Amino acid sequence: MIDPNLVLFAVEAGVRIGRKLNEVLVDETAQRPLLMPLGDLFGSVTEAEAMRFFSVDQPELIKPGGACHAFKTDRPKLIQFYRAMRGVEAQGVAPSTTDLNARRKEIVGQLSALDQFDLEFKAKHPARRIFGTVVEIGIDYFAIHPEALGRDSAARKIIHAFVAGLQDTDFAEGPGRQILGDLLGSALRTLGEHAALIDDDQRLTVMLGAVTGAVAEDLRLAIREEDEVARHQLFRRIGTSLLRGTAEAFVGDIALFMPENGAARQLVQDTLGQLLQGIKGQEDLFTNETVELIVKSALRATAENTILLTDKKALQELIQRTTTVLADRQWDKLFSAATAGAVLYEVLEVTRENLETLFKPGRPEEQLLAQALAAMAGSLSAKLAGGGRIQDLLSRKQVVELARVVLRETAHNPELLLGSMDADPKQTVLAQVIASVAKALGDEPTLLTNGEGVLHLTQLALQVTLRNVDQLIDVDTLSPASNLLYRVLHQILATLSAADDPRRLITRTVVREIVERVLPVVSANLEALEAKPKLVTETIASVLDLAGETLAGRIDGANLAGLIERLLTLALWDDLDLDDAQKLEDAALLVLRAA
DSSP: OOOHHHHHHHHHHHHHHTTHHHHHHHOSSOOOOTHHHHHTTSOOOOHHHHHHIIIIIOGGGTSTTSTTGGGTTOHHHHHHHHHHHHHHHHTTOOOSOSOHHHHHHHHHHHHHHHHHHHHHSOTTOHHHHHHHHHHHHHHHHHHHOGGGGSTTOHHHHHHHHHHHHOOOOTTSSHHHHHHHHHHHHHHHHHGGGOHHHHTOHHHHHHHHHHHHHHHHHHHHHHHHTTOHHHHHHHHHHHHHHHHHHHHHHHHHOGGGGOOGGGHHHHHHHHHHHHHHHHTTTOGGGOOHHHHHHHHHHHHHHHHHSHHHHHGGGHHHHHHHHHHHHHHOGGGTTOSOHHHHHHHHHHHHHHHHHOHHHHOBTTBTTOOHHHHHHHHHHHHTSHHHHOTTOGGGGOOHHHHHHHHHHHHHHHHHOHHHHHOSTTSOGGGSHHHHHHHHHHHHTOSOGGGTOOHHHHHHHHHHHHHHHHTSHHHHOOTTSSOGGGOHHHHHHHHHHHHHHHOOOTTOOOOHHHHHHHHHHHHHHHHTTHHHHHHOTTHHHHHHHHHHHHHHTTTTTTOOTTTHHHHHHHHHHHHHTTSOOTTOHHHHHHHHHHHHHHO
């Protein structure tokens, strides 16, 4: 373990004297004593002056247990310590005390530790390379932000926690060393905004140690798989997002990430490791912003459901299966790089909130939400949805919103919507419902609705279908045309689309209200509809005729949908003959008066 206080001492000394100290730290060919650059800062000292310091001013330093006891008889070495101490002192390296003797004792203690480090770890030793990297980044940061050199500054706390969290030396060489520097640089730039986390030394150390540990483990795998360069490029891009997302999770729920017994570090490291492996090969789908989001969500999910999501790499499998669906080009590019990360975030959030229905003991391979996304994407493809290109109506935000609706409905009713896991995703109830909506909107869906309307109609169709699945959906075929849900929706939408509407009552809002009113009525009266298969079309056409002629002064866009609903109900129950014009008008007036 590298002493964080020694690192901070070396950083501060390096800031004061330039890069001389750090050049010795990271030199791979020469082995100059680390004390030499510091001693260069002060002129010559007499042997008497130096020995008086050790024998009179600070005799504890050379007594057994003292920092310089090993050099008690080595006068040249003691002179070197004294000279280096005066050099550091002259540069104003911040002491922890204003007492001169105590301050000098502290400085010599750090110099002795630095010297011991120098003797123990020679050139090219991994610990030396890590030490040098951290010192170099620290010097760069404090040189630009000298105000952060204060003893209680956030930057000092971050460096201390970063070094304390390092538990291995896998960052020592090549790209690994650059990644280590990038992570520390990112921590210094981004974590200062989280004051509560910065002030909690233990949690800060746990967090930074877990992030560096996860990255180190991922690099180990990359080296074994000869993929080191690609992973290096990835971490240079997303390192800051890993840190930000983890910090947001820690700050967002303190109770979930308490550092007792090392459990929190292992939990966070395992979670990040599973996430990194889960997106492997599909990293281009995710922006830095969405990486931050999914890191935060994944950590919250595993912290709240530790046993289920850390066992058997269930989280990794969930992410892998989801990203495979998101990257699949057969879905006509429904999911883009701009939406994939947000959709994965929704998957993680829904998983976190609904583990009891989404994960079955002993069957972690059943990734129901990935199956739901495949069903959603397949249902909007031209093969099922028809030629209307309904997905062109959906903005990126609406694609994510549709995914949210689909995922949440699936979490509540996975068996009904997905059936068995070996089913073709396009042949599930979920896919057939969405495809029925899309196909019913026809080749020119913009005539009747927009992206927001598609979302509303889909959610409504799902809710109605879940109350009457076996009657409304036929999963024995792929064609949505075989679904009674499609046939009813088609009657509604085709009639409205073809209607002569001189008063322009049929707005997108009114279309949505009509579907909202009619669909539940039909679902509850399917037996009556069997005998009158065109009754939906006939009712809507009859009401539109009334609105355009005899009751034009009574019917408007506000009451049109309610009137259609009520007259359809009467017709289904044989309480109204639509062919009798007078009775139709009388019934309509009664409904309008009661409204």
